[in-house]
Amino acid sequence: MALRRIVRRQLLWLGGVIVLVGMLLPNTVAAQSPSPLDPASPNAALIANLYWIVFWMSVAVFILVEGLLIYSAIRFRRRNADELPVQVYGNNRMEIAWTIGPALIAIAVFVLAWQVMLADRPPTAAGLSPVSVASVCFNNDVTPEEAAAFLAASTLTIEIVGQQWWWQYNYLDYNFTTAADLYVPVGDVVVLQITSRDVVHAWWIPQLGGKQDLYPGAVTYSWFQVSRPGVFEGNCTELCGASHAYMPMRVVALPPEEFDAWAQAQVAKNQVNTIAVANPRTRVQQGEQIFVKKGCVGCHAVGGLGRNAQAGPNLSNFASRKQIAGIMPNTEANLRSWITNPAQKPGARMPAIPIAPDEMDALIAYLGTLK
Amino acid sequence: MATISVPQHQTIPWASRGIMAWITTVDHKKIGIMYILVSFVFFIISGVLALLIRAELASPGMQLVSTDFYNQLFTMHATGMIFLFIIPFFSGIGNFIVPLQIGAADMAFPRINALALWLAVFGGLTMFGGFFFEGGAAAAGWTSYPPLSNTTYSPSIGQDFWILGLQLIGISSILGAVNFLVTVANMRAPGMTWRKIPLFTWSVVTAQGMVLAATPMLTGALTMLLTDRQFGTRFFDAAQGDPRLWQHMFWFYSHPAVYIMILPAMGIVSEILPVFSRKPIFGYFAIFVSTVLIGVMGFTSWLHHMFTIGANPVVETLFMATTIIIAVPTGLKIFNWIATLWGGSLNLKTPLVFVLGFLSMFLIGGISGIFQAAVPLAKQLHDTYWVVGHIHYVLFGGSVFGIFAAYYYWWPKLTGRMLDERIGMWQFWTMFIGMNITFFPMHVLGMLGMPRRYADYAEEFGWTFMNQIATFGAFLVAFSTLLFIVNVIYVHGFNKGERANDNPWEGNTLEWATSSPPPEHNFDRLPPITSDRPLWDLRIRKLGIQTKDVH
Numbered sequence: 001m002a003l004r005r006i007v008r009r010q011l012l013w014l015g016g017v018i019v020l021v022g023m024l025l026p027n028t029v030a031a032q033s034p035s036p037l038d039p040a041s042p043n044a045a046l047i048a049n050l051y052w053i054v055f056w057m058s059v060a061v062f063i064l065v066e067g068l069l070i071y072s073a074i075r076f077r078r079r080n081a082d083e084l085p086v087q088v089y090g091n092n093r094m095e096i097a098w099t100i101g102p103a104l105i106a107i108a109v110f111v112l113a114w115q116v117m118l119a120d121r122p123p124t125a126a127g128l129s130p131v132s133v134a135s136v137c138f139n140n141d142v143t144p145e146e147a148a149a150f151l152a153a154s155t156l157t158i159e160i161v162g163q164q165w166w167w168q169y170n171y172l173d174y175n176f177t178t179a180a181d182l183y184v185p186v187g188d189v190v191v192l193q194i195t196s197r198d199v200v201h202a203w204w205i206p207q208l209g210g211k212q213d214l215y216p217g218a219v220t221y222s223w224f225q226v227s228r229p230g231v232f233e234g235n236c237t238e239l240c241g242a243s244h245a246y247m248p249m250r251v252v253a254l255p256p257e258e259f260d261a262w263a264q265a266q267v268a269k270n271q272v273n274t275i276a277v278a279n280p281r282t283r284v285q286q287g288e289q290i291f292v293k294k295g296c297v298g299c300h301a302v303g304g305l306g307r308n309a310q311a312g313p314n315l316s317n318f319a320s321r322k323q324i325a326g327i328m329p330n331t332e333a334n335l336r337s338w339i340t341n342p343a344q345k346p347g348a349r350m351p352a353i354p355i356a357p358d359e360m361d362a363l364i365a366y367l368g369t370l371k
Numbered sequence: 372m373a374t375i376s377v378p379q380h381q382t383i384p385w386a387s388r389g390i391m392a393w394i395t396t397v398d399h400k401k402i403g404i405m406y407i408l409v410s411f412v413f414f415i416i417s418g419v420l421a422l423l424i425r426a427e428l429a430s431p432g433m434q435l436v437s438t439d440f441y442n443q444l445f446t447m448h449a450t451g452m453i454f455l456f457i458i459p460f461f462s463g464i465g466n467f468i469v470p471l472q473i474g475a476a477d478m479a480f481p482r483i484n485a486l487a488l489w490l491a492v493f494g495g496l497t498m499f500g501g502f503f504f505e506g507g508a509a510a511a512g513w514t515s516y517p518p519l520s521n522t523t524y525s526p527s528i529g530q531d532f533w534i535l536g537l538q539l540i541g542i543s544s545i546l547g548a549v550n551f552l553v554t555v556a557n558m559r560a561p562g563m564t565w566r567k568i569p570l571f572t573w574s575v576v577t578a579q580g581m582v583l584a585a586t587p588m589l590t591g592a593l594t595m596l597l598t599d600r601q602f603g604t605r606f607f608d609a610a611q612g613d614p615r616l617w618q619h620m621f622w623f624y625s626h627p628a629v630y631i632m633i634l635p636a637m638g639i640v641s642e643i644l645p646v647f648s649r650k651p652i653f654g655y656f657a658i659f660v661s662t663v664l665i666g667v668m669g670f671t672s673w674l675h676h677m678f679t680i681g682a683n684p685v686v687e688t689l690f691m692a693t694t695i696i697i698a699v700p701t702g703l704k705i706f707n708w709i710a711t712l713w714g715g716s717l718n719l720k721t722p723l724v725f726v727l728g729f730l731s732m733f734l735i736g737g738i739s740g741i742f743q744a745a746v747p748l749a750k751q752l753h754d755t756y757w758v759v760g761h762i763h764y765v766l767f768g769g770s771v772f773g774i775f776a777a778y779y780y781w782w783p784k785l786t787g788r789m790l791d792e793r794i795g796m797w798q799f800w801t802m803f804i805g806m807n808i809t810f811f812p813m814h815v816l817g818m819l820g821m822p823r824r825y826a827d828y829a830e831e832f833g834w835t836f837m838n839q840i841a842t843f844g845a846f847l848v849a850f851s852t853l854l855f856i857v858n859v860i861y862v863h864g865f866n867k868g869e870r871a872n873d874n875p876w877e878g879n880t881l882e883w884a885t886s887s888p889p890p891e892h893n894f895d896r897l898p899p900i901t902s903d904r905p906l907w908d909l910r911i912r913k914l915g916i917q918t919k920d921v922h
Contacts, residue, residue, distance in 0.1 A: 033833040034820035036751040047747045054745065058738045065705060065734050072712040073719070073727060076648070083649075083716045086919040090654035094710070095703065102702030106695045106741075113745035114688060120747060164524075199519040200614060202679060202754060206820040210750020213679045216518060216609035220681035233832070237754045237822040238679075239512045241524060242439045245825040346438045 034233040036206040040253075041224040042123070043209040046116045054109060061105070120209075122154065122189040122223050154191035154223065156184065162194075162201035162214040162236070164347065165243040166313045166326060176266045177301065179313035181250045181321050185259035186229050192222045199241065205234035205251050213238055226253040231322070242346035246326040269303030269316050287366025290359050299350070302370060312350060318370040335364055397481035398891060399466050402488050404785060406463025409492055410456045416499065417451030418852060420444045425809075425845035428838045431830045441826035442510035443529070447499065449513035450533065453628065454540050455495045457770050461635040462487070462547050464777050465575040467785060469551065471882035471889060472569045474560025474897045479553040483546050490543035498536030501529025509533035512824060514621060515596070517607035517614045522600050534597045541590035548582040551575060560881065562900035569880045569903055570652060573659055574638025577666040578631045584670065585631070589624035592617060615680055622673035630669040632766060633733075634662060636773025637704060640726050643780055644708055645904065646878050647723035648715025654707045655903060661700035661707075668697045678749040687746045694744035701737055705730065721795035722876070725776035728803050732768025736761055739814065754824075757817025763810040767848075775802070775855070783871030787887045791868065794858040802851035808844025812837040879904035 037052075039045040076085075159170040160182075169178050172193070184190050194203055196214035204211035208224040226232070236247035254262060280286040291297055297305060299312035321330055325345050328334045339360065342350035355363065393401055424444050427435045436444065470478055478484045501508035506527025511520040515533070518524055555576050559568070568576075595606040596617065605611040645652045652658060674682065674690040708730060717723065739761040742748045752758060775798070782790045816837045821828060828834050862868030874883035883906055885894050901908040911918060 032831055035818055036820070037818060044751075047751050050745065050747055051742070051751070054742055054748065058741070062734065062738060065709070066731055068709050069712075069727065069731055072709060072715075073717065076712060076715050076717050078716045078718050080716075084916065084918065085648070085650050085714055085716045086921060087651055088653060088710075088714065088921045089651050090657065090707075090922070091710075095654050095657050095707065098706035099699060099703050103696075103699045106698045109741055109745055110692055110695050113691060113747055116745075116747040117684060117688065199524055200516050204820075204822070206751060210747065211679050211753060212750075213681065215614060215680075218609075218681075233820075235820070235822050235825075239442070239514075239516070239519065239824045241519060242437075242442065242510075244442075245438065245827040248829075 032233075034206045034235075038207055040227050040230065040232060041208040042227070043120050043224060044207055046120055047210060050112055050116050053112060057105060057109070122191075122225060155188040157191045157193060158182065158184075160192050160194045160203060160214070161197055162203070162240075162247075163197040164199065164241050165236070165247040165345070167203075167247070167249050168310070168314065171263070171266070174263055174267055176263075176270045176303075176316070177314045178266065178317055179315075180323065180326070181252050181317075183252045183254060183259060183262055184226060185256040186226050186253045187256065189223060189225045192224075194220045194222060200238045201236050201240045201247065202238035203234070203249065204237040205232050205249065207232045208234075208251060211237050224251075226251065229253050229255055243326075243348065246345055248323065248326050250322060266303075266316060270307075271304055273304030273307060275305065283362045283365045284369055285366075286359075287362035287364070290355070290363045291366060294353050294355060294359075294363075296353075296363075315367065315370055319368050320371050332364055332368070335367065336360060339363070397477075397485045399470050399478045399481065399484060400785075400889065402484050403463045403465070403467030406459050406466060406488055406491075407785075409488075409495070410460040410463060413451050413455035413459075413495055415852070417448050417456060418849065420448040420451070422845055422849055424448060425842040427826065428828075429842040430839070431828055431835060433827055436826075438826040439510055440507060442512070442824070443502070443508045445824055446509050446512050446515075446533075447502075450498060450509070450537070451495075452766070453513065453632065454537065455491070455498075457632045457766065457774070458540075458544065458628075459491055460774050461575070461578065461632070462491070462544075464639075464774075464781065465551060465579075465635065468781060468882055469572050469575055470554060470558070471784075471885065471893060472572045472880050473555060473558060473563055474881045474894060474900070475554060475558035476893050478550050479558055480550050483550055487543045487547040487550065490539045490546070494536045494539030494543060496536075497532050497539060500536075501527070501532040504528050504532075514625075515617075516621075517596065517599065517617050518609060520596060520600075521607070531597065531600060534593050534600075538590050538593050538597075541586050541593065544582050544586045545590075548579040548586070551579040552583065560897050560900055566655075567900055567903045567905075570641035570655065570658055570662070571635070571638035571880075574634045574641070574662055577662050578634040581627045581631050581634075581666050581669060585624045585627040588620055592620035592624070595620075615677075618677050618680065619673070622676045623670075626673040626676060627666075627669040629762075629765065630665055632770050633773075634665065636729065636770045636777075637662065639773045639777045639780070640708060640729055642880070643722045643726045643776055644711045646780075646876050647718045647720065647726075648712055649718075649877070650711055650715045651904060651907075652707070653710035653713075657703055658707055661703045664700040665697060668693065668700070672697065672744075675744055675749065678746050679753050684746075691744055691746045695741065698737065698741060698744075705734065705737075718876075720779075720876070721790070721792055721799065722776050722780035724796065724799050725772050725779060728799060729769060729772040729776065732764055732772060732803075732806065736764030736766075736768055739764060752817055754822055755817035756813040756821045756823055759823050760810045760813030760817065763806070763813070767806050767810065772802075775799075778855070780876065781882075783875050783887050784882055785888060786863070787871050788862050788868035789871050789875060790862055791858050794854055794861060798851050798854040798858065801847055801854060805844050805847030805851055809841050809848055810844070812840045812844075816841075874906065877910070879907040881905060 036044060037048050039048045157172045159172055161168040161170065166179055169182050171177070192203065194212055194214050195218065196216045198216060201214045202211045203214060203222065208226065209222065212220050212222040214220065230253055232251040232253065234249045236244060236249070240247065275288050275292055277285055280289050297309060299309050300315045301307055301309045303316050324330050324334055324338050325348065327345050328338070338344070339355065341352055342348045343352065393405065396402060423435065424441070427433070427441060466478065466484065470476070499508065506529055508529040509515065509532070511525050511530060520530060555568070555572060595604065598604040599606050599608065607614050607617045641652055641658055672690055672694040674686065675694045678687055739757070743752050743758065743761060779790055779795055782788070816834055819834060819837070820832065821834045871887045873885065873887055881897065884898055898905050898909050
């Protein structure tokens, strides 16, 4: 009978799966993947910790049940066409036991998860009751007093506005706007006030905590406190159309003094709302003129220049960003390709504006100065 | 083998007439077979869509399709598999088997039965028809969240076809549900009290009760979405309505829908285990109660699909509790099934092997569900590939293995022929290994931060390798499905299949007390309904054996 072979194969397969998970998970996490298991914020750390507890409970249940199944399949296979097993109709005591067993596990998971929900609040809000903090963090339906108390306790409040398919960041404490890469100081409690301009999106930086949906016409909240300098990647996590996969987000965590310098530089740019000179001499100055003349500024603000333009991402610090349009690395060749053919991002609203080669060189030189 | 005597029908009167006889039939067996055929066609179509998805994801960048077409692929893959494969398959096998199991001559409302079938067929054609129009099929995901699914962001007519098709299917489901419930309530054989109804029939009754309670919410929501799109209402509008209203209404149907898709498969497990272990089901009453409990609890946990919308944390805590607690009746079932195997005489033929596949794989889907029920974990796992892995362990490892177990178990009753065991074993092992290779890496991808519904991904995130493994597995699953088709062709096309007698598996329930396939009127006469295993009792009595019974 092929059964023994079958069972052996099944055992090998099970073992293989466990070994595969054991080997691959930590290895791939160690690579550049934005994994929730590599937390860089206290809320994400709480969740990662909970994950591992539930994971090991699951492994125990998995081994127990699969073990019983495999054992039964081997041990009780029919050896004789006439055999007639004892007719067991049930056993109340045993059934009660294996009702209580899973119930205890369920209660344990519930209590552990609930503890994390209670603990998941910024240290600056220690004075508030857990439920009201949770309400402020995760609920748009809070009293103004609660919201005010919480926002007052946070060090930096940033409004995040999602739209097809890019992210806008309004630094409410400083009154300037950026896009794509979110600069924050290490160690500060950052409160995110999140909304959408069109469809539902979801904000998710796995290393900095759970995700939060964005709704047009409503505000939701999230928070994080980055524990180490670095760049933390994320991706839009609610289906939002043809370029859903091209809506990455990035948190750049700087040491506080560097962040302050960066923020002051952005504030300074915000004061400038005219182009540098009337008669451009350098290529960069020419580029700035082309930026205005060709109408780019109608959608893309740079500092105070075109301040109210919101149809396209703010480009104040474009040259520091990692990617162009969420689809390619920020290199000169890619930038040229993007301006020539924005249709390479499905559904992108940016038009391909005819532009002479020397004008293109100037424009790219100008954009390269927007650090 | 001991069975009661029924007249042997040399020809199958209801199968021998032409195509018109099939189209105009109101016979529950023919309708059941047509449901099964239609569902299989949509299984293949939706499966091909899945292969295109996996092929596109085999490497970073867009190689095969545009991102918009990719969105159509996963939208129609999910909608097709759920509404046109799994649910209609259970309608089909239920149609064929339930009247037989309760000793009835047909369903209670034969014409409504035919109407329900054809509504589902044309609903499916309407939905998939979108592919042939400008703008293509629906692309807003099977969840179709507004505002993405409104005319501003989904202007193509495929989205309207999707709504209309789904409404037809919804009406079909409601009609079918009433029919099943009335049939089982009123048409049971004399002596078949509630405690003697076979567990498969119980699972169908529970699932159809859920269909009746849940589906009107879906069809209502679809109507609202349609009027939003076509007649300028603002139910789900961000300014004057609320997009989250759709999510509540949608998941109020679609969470129970998961149980509508898994409970009949659990019923199949409860049916096959006793037959192939020569034992009664361990704890009939416990399995029955847990089935009904799962059916009821399925209605109280929909918000766990929405843990990232920014709901009140107190509400989230409550829904976490109502979700996690479903593990208790489910766990009870699994242990009772194992206890049925325990000490049995296991006849390891294809039906039982597929049931073992169900037990081992559904377990993984159940366990990963616990992770997602915990609010903090859900906030990380929600809408990632982890969820895709989870739902496929439930619906493929669970429902689809249950469906193939049902195919192999009831095929002789449906057609009079046995499917080939050797090809069946090959199908099982390729499918079992293939599904694990496909879906297990998805959990890992989720934990590496890959969101679901992504047409493309950057190399630097380190997701390529796992995606390649999954793609390889998907083609192995496709191969295993091909083996099933080969099996059917081998058995019927080449006439190689062993002819089935009335009761080839030593079945215990009434469908095995008539010929294979049954005559148009199902039964010439019925055996006494002595328990939930009337044919077992009859066999034992005939052989004059004293069994050792432990109650």
